[in-house]
Amino acid sequence: MFKQLPIRFIYLLLIGIGLGLILGFKSYIPFAYWNEEYSWARYALPNIINYSVWPFFVPIIYFVLGTFPFKESSTYKLIIILSSLVIAFTHEAITNVIFFGLLDLADWYPFTDEVWMQIKGNFLSAMITRLAEYWIIYGLLAAYDFYKKYQIKAIELAQLETKLTNARLNALKMQLQPHFLFNTLNTISSLMEINVKSAQKTISKLGDLLRTILTSEPKQMITIMEELDYIKSYLDIEQTRFHDRLQVDYQVDEKAKSAMVPTMILQPLVENAVKHGFSKISGEGVIIIAAKILDEAMLEIFVRDDGRGSALNSEKLRQKGIGLRNVEERLNQLYNGDYQFTITTSINSGFEVKIRLPLKYYHEKDTHTGY
Incomplete structure (x- = not known):
């Protein structure tokens, strides 16, 4: 639990002691100015103990935050509120035991029934202070947790x-690899002698394909039809090359x-499908590209x-x-x-790849790069 903290425990302890010293000194200054006969320890010690005990509860608060994130569910809210009450109560009880126990051991302030009544009388107001401190710590940890998740998402986005980019470069590489270009150019050369219109059409499709790869906006997500526009340009060339x-x-x-x-x-x-499926057979071949909606919640493409x-095997x-x-x-x-x-x-039974994704439709706000 301690290893998962955003800050090392020893630093938390030093921060707690430092806060205790500062606030203890702050509390003592007015009485020193008025020459009140109260020792510095009477005001410094409670603060030092209070803020030195909190570091031992920080891992518990961080565990509660990670296990029960603050969601809209009333159950989660109830768990967080109850944990704050339990931790604040336990913290106040421990600090009282340490503080008054030390005073009693040092014979500075014997533990009597009057002291016990004083503890009970001040316990509720002290509890409110402990609750405020709890929520400050919880808020700081929640902010750190949010920042950490934001960093993770930023890294994931960068990776995507x-x-x-790699997918685009790989696509460009595959389409520009020598055998593809040579085969396409040979097809165009042959068509020029027998069917000039088909040759011109193939040149146009090759240009469209290269333009799509080189100039399209690098978005993470596009519509099915946009995806198929690119696929169709590629397959049109292959169909011409294989003489339909x-x-x-x-x-x-x-x-x-x-x-x-x-x-x-x-x-x-x-x-x-073209390289390993169709090009290995001598006869005609069929490639099916399909997309449909399943139960209004999933998109199936294959x-x-x-x-x-x-x-x-798979x-x-x-x-x-x-x-x-x-x-x-990528998926x-x-x-x-x-x-x-x-x-x-399976052997001689074709090849199928099927993908099912959560259904999401096009929205204007989703068109930015890295959607």
Whole structure:
């Protein structure tokens, strides 16, 4: 418990003793000025004991804060309030025992029935002071906890931005890799002799694809339709290159069109479908890209091909496939485990990757970078 504190315990203890000395001296100054015959210890000692005992309760308060965060639920509020009363009561009881016990041992102020009545008479007002001190400490710890969570979120956001940048660079790298460009340029060259319009169309699609990668705003989330605009440019080129042996079936529900998905989340999946599924067969092939709403709460998207499939199980495919692993890592960071990522495949039965995400629609305020 002590290791989790925002400040080392020894420093808390020194701060407590320092506050006790300062406030004790402050209380003693008026009586010293008026030449009252009261010892300095009578005013300094209670403060020193009070603020020296608090560091031992700080870990408990921090534990309560972490275990029962202050939420709107009345149960949480009741727990926090009860803990403040218990800690304030216990603190005041301990400080009285130490203070009057020391006075009695030193024969400065014998513990008598009159002293006991004095303790009981002052206990309620002292309790109010202890409660005020408790909430000051609780507020400071809550502020630190909020700051720490803010820092964690900022780091996570920075990591997401880095992953998004990497995803964009990887996409650019994959699309600009020599074999892709050479194959596309060879296709254009062949078409120029037999079908100039198709060649011009392919050049236009290649330009659109590169423009999308290089000039699009780097947002974390975009709509399904924005994602598919990029995918379609890529697949149009591949369809031309494979002389229309490749068929693409887009199955997007009307309600799903404005649903939000992580940017370029489908690109590695479609790339795998072409590279490992369709390009390995000699006949025609079909890639299905689908999106639909489940129970008005979840978005389901999947990429499926009817290629050769794989004999590896889901876990090995995740480890072996860099694209699959990167997709799942991004999903985990964005949704903190609140998603489903499943792979279904077998030999000669195609390959399917299905993703289920919490449903979120487009809003103007969500358009900023790092959404």
